Amino acid sequence: MALPEHGSREREMTYCVGLKMARGMVFMSDTRTNAGVDNISTFRKMASWEQPGERVITLMTAGNLATTQSVVSLLEERMKAPGERSPSVFEAPSMFQVARMVGATLREVIQSNANTGARADSTFNATLLLGGQVKGSAPRLFMIYPEGNFIEASDDTPFFQIGETKYGRPILVRAFDPEMSFEDAIKLLLVSFDSTIKANLSVDLPLDVQVIETDALRLGYAARITADDSYFQTISSGWGEALKMAFDSLPKFRMDDSRET
Amino acid sequence: MALPEHGSREREMTYCVGLKMARGMVFMSDTRTNAGVDNISTFRKMASWEQPGERVITLMTAGNLATTQSVVSLLEERMKAPGERSPSVFEAPSMFQVARMVGATLREVIQSNANTGARADSTFNATLLLGGQVKGSAPRLFMIYPEGNFIEASDDTPFFQIGETKYGRPILVRAFDPEMSFEDAIKLLLVSFDSTIKANLSVDLPLDVQVIETDALRLGYAARITADDSYFQTISSGWGEALKMAFDSLPKFRMDDSRET
Numbered sequence: 432m433a434l435p436e437h438g439s440r441e442r443e444m445t446y447c448v449g450l451k452m453a454r455g456m457v458f459m460s461d462t463r464t465n466a467g468v469d470n471i472s473t474f475r476k477m478a479s480w481e482q483p484g485e486r487v488i489t490l491m492t493a494g495n496l497a498t499t500q501s502v503v504s505l506l507e508e509r510m511k512a513p514g515e516r517s518p519s520v521f522e523a524p525s526m527f528q529v530a531r532m533v534g535a536t537l538r539e540v541i542q543s544n545a546n547t548g549a550r551a552d553s554t555f556n557a558t559l560l561l562g563g564q565v566k567g568s569a570p571r572l573f574m575i576y577p578e579g580n581f582i583e584a585s586d587d588t589p590f591f592q593i594g595e596t597k598y599g600r601p602i603l604v605r606a607f608d609p610e611m612s613f614e615d616a617i618k619l620l621l622v623s624f625d626s627t628i629k630a631n632l633s634v635d636l637p638l639d640v641q642v643i644e645t646d647a648l649r650l651g652y653a654a655r656i657t658a659d660d661s662y663f664q665t666i667s668s669g670w671g672e673a674l675k676m677a678f679d680s681l682p683k684f685r686m687d688d689s690r691e692t
Numbered sequence: 693m694a695l696p697e698h699g700s701r702e703r704e705m706t707y708c709v710g711l712k713m714a715r716g717m718v719f720m721s722d723t724r725t726n727a728g729v730d731n732i733s734t735f736r737k738m739a740s741w742e743q744p745g746e747r748v749i750t751l752m753t754a755g756n757l758a759t760t761q762s763v764v765s766l767l768e769e770r771m772k773a774p775g776e777r778s779p780s781v782f783e784a785p786s787m788f789q790v791a792r793m794v795g796a797t798l799r800e801v802i803q804s805n806a807n808t809g810a811r812a813d814s815t816f817n818a819t820l821l822l823g824g825q826v827k828g829s830a831p832r833l834f835m836i837y838p839e840g841n842f843i844e845a846s847d848d849t850p851f852f853q854i855g856e857t858k859y860g861r862p863i864l865v866r867a868f869d870p871e872m873s874f875e876d877a878i879k880l881l882l883v884s885f886d887s888t889i890k891a892n893l894s895v896d897l898p899l900d901v902q903v904i905e906t907d908a909l910r911l912g913y914a915a916r917i918t919a920d921d922s923y924f925q926t927i928s929s930g931w932g933e934a935l936k937m938a939f940d941s942l943p944k945f946r947m948d949d950s951r952e953t
Contacts, residue, residue, distance in 0.1 A: 602939075606932075617945045629862065652947045681931065686915075
C-alpha cells in the first residue's frame with residue numbers, strides 16, 4: 432500500500448487568533464506546519480484580500496494543509512474570474528454571505544478528498560477564522576467549522592482561537608479588552624503566542640499580523656514577525672520576569688489549620 | 693443494548709500537578725468528574741498513605757473514575773492484608789518498586805475491563821502521578837501510563853501534570869523554582885489551577901493539597917481548598933489584575949515600517 436502523499440499528511444497544528452475590537456479587528460497566525468516532528472515546514476496560514484473602498488477580508492486556517500491551501504486557491508480563482516458559475520467572495524453582498532461561500536468551499540474540498548476513499552474523519556479537516564467588512568455594514572468575525580457551518584464573534588465572545596488554543600488562552604481571557612489600542616492588541620497576541628510557542632513544538636515563528644480598521648475598507652497594518660525581531664525577543668524574555676513579579680505581588684499562602692483535612 | 697454503567701462513563705477530566713522540590717514534594721488535584729456536562733460530581737482524586745518513620749506515598753489519578761477507584765481500592769486492600777499473594781506498596785523496598793506495583797495494578801484493572809468485550813482504547817484508561825519516599829532513599833516522583841510503564845521527574849523536568857494540563861502550564865514553566873518554599877509552591881499551584889478552572893468546565897474546586905517534606909517520612913501539611921476559601925478568592929481575583937500590570941510593564945508595540953510585509 433502506498434504511503435499517503437506528503438500534502439495529505441501535512442497538518443497546520445497552528446495557532447491563530449482573531450480579535451474583534453471597538454476600532455476594528457486584529458489577526459495573528461503562526462507559520463509552522465508538520466507531517467510528524469521530523470518533517471517541519473513554514474507556510475503562511477493567513478490570506479487577505481481587499482477591494483479598496485468596497486470590502487476587506489482576512490482568512491486564517493488551521494488543519495490539513497492541502498485542504499486549507501485548496502480553499503484559498505479556489506477562493507482566489509473565483510475572484511479572478513468573476514461572473515463564472517461559482518460566485519466570488521468579492522461579489523457577496525455581506526460578510527455573512529462571504530462566510531457562507533467560504534464555508535461551502537471548505538466543505539466541498541473536504542468532501543472531495545473524503546470521496547476518494549480515504550477515511551474522512553479528521554484527516555482532511557480544517558477550521559477557519561474569517562473576518563472582514565463589506566461597505567455599508569459593520570465588520571464581522573466568524574469561525575468556520577469543517578462542516579461548513581460557522582459562528583460569529585459577539586460582545587460576549589469578542590475573540591476566536593483555532594489550532595493549539597489552550598496554552599495562550601488564559602492571558603487572553605484575563606487581559607483582552609475590546610477597547611484597547613491596536614498596538615496593545617498586537618502586544619497581547621505576542622504574549623499569547625509566546626506562551627504557546629514555549630509550550631508546544633507545533634507552533635512557531637514567524638508570526639503574521641493583519642489589522643483591519645473599521646470603515647477603512649482597505650487592509651491596515653500588516654507585518655511578519657520573525658525570530659530575530661527585537662521587540663518579540665523583549666516580550667518573550669520580559670514576560671517571564673513580569674509574570675514572576677505579578678506572582679510575587681499576590682499575598683503569601685499560609686498553612687493555617689483552618690483548612691486541614 | 694444496555695447503556696454503559698454510570699461508573700464506566702464517568703471520567704475524571706481532572707487537573708493534577710506534582711512538584712518535585714529541593715525540600716520535598718507538593719501535590720494538588722481538583723475534584724471534578726463528569727459523565728457528560730449534565731452529569732457532574734465531586735470525587736477525591738488524591739490518596740495518601742504513611743507508615744510513620746518508614747515511608748510516605750501520595751497518588752493522584754486522571755482518567756476513568758471506575759478504573760482509578762479500583763486501583764486505589766486494590767492498593768488499600770493489599771496494605772490491609774499483608775502477606776497475601778499480592779505484595780503491598782508498604783512492603784516494596786523502594787519507590788521504584790512501589791511505582792512498578794502501582795503500574796501493574798493499573799494495567800491489570802484496565803485489562804480486566806477491556807477483556808469484558810468493551811473496546812479498550814481510551815475508555816477505561818487512566819494516568820497516575822505517584823510520589824513518595826521510602827526510608828533510606830531520596831523522595832521520587834513518577835508519572836504512570838495506562839500501559840503500566842512510567843517516567844520519573846528529574847532536575848530537567850521537576851514537575852508532572854496529568855489531565856487538562858495546557859491552560860495551567862505556561863505559569864508553571866515560567867515561575868516554578870525547585871528552591872521555592874512550600875507556601876510559594878502552593879500559591880503557584882493555585883494560580884495554575886485557577887487559570888485552568890476559568891478556562892475549562894471539567895476542572896473545578898474543591899482542590900486537595902498534600903505536602904511531603906523530605907526525610908520527614910510522614911505526611912505533611914494537607915488541605916482541602918473550597919470555593920469559599922478567602923485566600924483562593926484573593927488569588928483568583930488578584931491574578932487578573934496582577935497579569936494586567938505585568939502586561940502593562942512591558943514596552944509598547946510600535947507599528948513601524950521595518951516589519952511591514
